[in-house]
Amino acid sequence: MKYKSGSYFVVLIIISLLIPSTIISLNLSSSASQLNKKDYQILALTPPISIQNDHDFITYDFPGTGDPEDPYLIENLHISDPITKYGIYIGNTTKSFVIRNCYIRVDGYGIYLNSVENGSASIVHNNCQGHTYQGIALFDSNQCIVQNNTCSNNYNNGIYLSNSSNCSVKFNACNNNFRSGVLLHSSSNNIIHTNTFIENRLHGLQLSLQSQNNLIHHCTFIDNNQNGDSQALDNSYNNKWYDPFTNEGNFWSDLGNRKQYPIEGLSQSFDIYPLNLKFRFTNPVAYYLLVILLPIAVVVTAVLAFILGKKIFPVLRKILRSFIHRRRAKRKQLDPQAIYQPLMDREEYLKRSNENYIKRKAEQKK
Template sequence: MKKINIYSLICIVGFLFLLSSLNNPNTELMAELVDSDSIRILSDADFITFGFPGTGTVEDPYIIENFDVYSIDINTEGIYVFNTTKYFVIQNNEVTHSFYGILVQEVAPGTGKVLDNRCYACKHDGLAVKESSGIIVSGNVLENIVSATALLVDQCSDITITSNVISGCPISGCGMYACDNLTVYRNTFKDNVYKGITAASVYDSVFYENVFEANGEWGLEFTETSESNLVYHNNFIDNCPLFLAQARDSSGNNIWYNEALLKGNYWNDFSGSGPYAIDGHEGCCDLYPLAEPMNFDEEPDETSFTYLLITLLSLPIIYSIKRKSE
């Protein structure tokens, strides 16, 4: 009887381990990418013409996914969505050899998401959002763009930019122009020839928990036309070795710390006392520079909670088996 109980205990533990593995996204097989020429959506009807799954509602958006896009004409877009009103998601695609890797332009407010794509070796911008609002740009890898920026946000509002990796660009990693109410967080801007981000005529936006590292000039630059932006809890590491500071604010009307928390940003060249001076407008500074870099903990995933719940529910069974075996 004792052997049977021990065997049952082993089975339960094995079952829990197997269930955890099946629910872990890291163990899922990645879908194979399908080779494709450029994909151009110029009206709502084109979603149907291409045969993308979905109906275009907020609950059931059109899905453009799992394509390996290589444009025959390098002067065209890899994936282009223009002048649409339906909801759509562009996700898990790889785009190269195109003018823009992915371009979203003049779409209805809040209808688009661009998630988990990789754009590289594009002739102009890797990913661009123009003349749109309420778009989410998350989890993309944008690298080694040939002649412009990895991410372009132009004449937009209420754009969320998060968890993207932007590197190896010949100009700025990200260019933002004539925008307001941007939320930029948890991104990495690294190893770009000039700036991590250039923000011109950008207003009322927040930049937090980003990493700006080893960019040739400033990690983040506000031109003289950018105002009322908030910058805090970012890590600035080894940017612009030829300048006095790792960021520039030419207007002087942006805030480089969180006034409620009395905390600013981490600068690895900070002397350790007083404020951190920002290049540009006289007197611009981070009043509360951090002594240690921010540690951006990963958000708990669904798998962790599932495994924990199953384990807790199984404890009485395990305890009962253990009691009977004694």
Template sequence: MVFSWRKTLIILLGLTLLPVNLEATIGFKQLQYALHEPIEITSDTDLLVFEGSGTYEEPYLIEGLNISTSDSYGIYVTNITKHLLIRNCFIDASFNSIFVENVFEGEIRIENNICFNSDKENGKGIIVFTTRNIVIQNNLCYDNEASGIVVTFCYNVLIRNNHCYRNGGEGIAVALIENLAMHDNECYDNSKEGLYLGGIEFATVLNNTCSRNGEEGVIIEESDGVIFKNNTIRENGKRGVFLHSSDYCFFKFNLFEKNTYFGLSLDDNCDGNQIFYNDFISNFNSERSQAEDNGLGNIWSNNLKEIGNFWDNLNGDSTYEIEGEAESTDLFPLVRKEELETSLINIYFISVVFSFLALFFFYANYDNLSYFSKIL
């Protein structure tokens, strides 16, 4: 092959023109922010300076701002009736970075913001209070004195795909909410819980990851009927999930792994909760039961389908005893897929050997069998 300087220069020029990927390590874009003073919106009139018309299709838009303040909120919103989108802002506020309260009409969407360093006492990244129809998604909240995200006394709330870490309180805390969806959030290295849910009605908690938090991975308190599925709860300082005074919750397809104490703990005011198809691995270092039940009538297996949970310290027993005053039992503990496949292979091998022996016996005694058939 003949070396060509012309082709080499063309290739190098093409490489320099390729688009550069500016995505941050956890998916947030490095944007050019415009410096801006703290924003206070107390009526619809205050929204008129922003782009948009306030409809669902064209909400008022607060976007691309760099707000830094040591003596106020970054963005404060109250008493509006229009739709508002707060997006792609970088907020370093000593108090709460974004604070929304008393919004009962329209929809508030808080998306793709970075909220950090709320270092005053009880400072939070995002706080929403007494508001209907709120969407909080794709935000990064870290190094706040208290919690990353707090939502309370609200209705119709979606909290999705947020990253909350190194906060002095909880990663995400929600309380007294009706109709809540918490999906695909990551909460790690927070001083308290990764997720806190208190006084919730109609909640789905799906595909969240809570790891390395200082206390529990998740606390669910006085919340009935919570659907808790496909979550990863690992390496938390106390229990993986603590269920307190909550009934008829549903735990399925979750991973509870390497939490310091129980993977899942139910107190004495929990009744009728269902727990099956979950993995419990190395909680309490697998030295004792990995779950605790002090409640009444909680079910640790689907007895109709004979499906329980996987326990890595089952030790070949046919049932798994749950620690606690309820004296509950997983009647149908699961085995790993690879272990199940090994068992099936063994069963198949035994059946083949048995069939071979039966066939051998048949041919070895063919003459006798023929004799008996003639007599009959």
């Protein structure tokens, strides 16, 4: 191909420019709730929500029908009450619902679910901070989704699951809690991945008795349980601290020179595939996202290289040829501009050629 080598060159240039900026932009602590102070100040202040049965959803007039395809939406609320026990309480329901984009700061539990229908609850993009008990608590509630929430600076735990199994707890930030970031009690078969646990007073993640067959991977543990030997606790059994499909575990700030990370507790578990060893990133979340985005970036840059190569490389080639001609002219001590002079007519050419021939012969005789 005419521009094949040139296109490859453009691809290398563009990729070299894109990758560093991509890594920097992805070096995030978490993909948790994006609600900040300005956001929740805009939200209308709302009294605490208490739903004791399915009919209460209708009483509150939340949008949706409660069907799995059209769940009730509890969203964009700012609940702040220094004396109430629950910010949002939902119990003994069968309807599907989503709690999202809420800022909750109360004296007790931020969000409390009790005995809701299997697979009916999604808690996403909420900010639950500074509560006496737990930021988010699930009791006897299975197959729930707890995703992209910020549960920090709570007196007990950031997220608490009790008798709640087959849940997905992912992309949450649980930092600076007085106890643990996430605590599981008698909760099994949960997937806990890509969460951030930073500077919790006890463990970043704690699995109590009868919490087995849980999968923990791609989480970030930084400076938790600083007075202890491990940032995680496992007092149950058969929990995996890595993804068995990719053989990728978690990031541990105190791994040091160890090849495996020991988990405190009766199980005597290990994270046998710490991310520190495989990916030398300050935060594995950056790598986790980069793996997804990099192939897309390569395709885009290849297309750009193909398009731009046709326009850029003819110009570059012309400049390069001009440079080469000038260098050759200089070596021969010729006027560089002579290269671009119009061709001489035939008679002048023959005359000069004859003169040069006679001159060479005369030099040879000498």
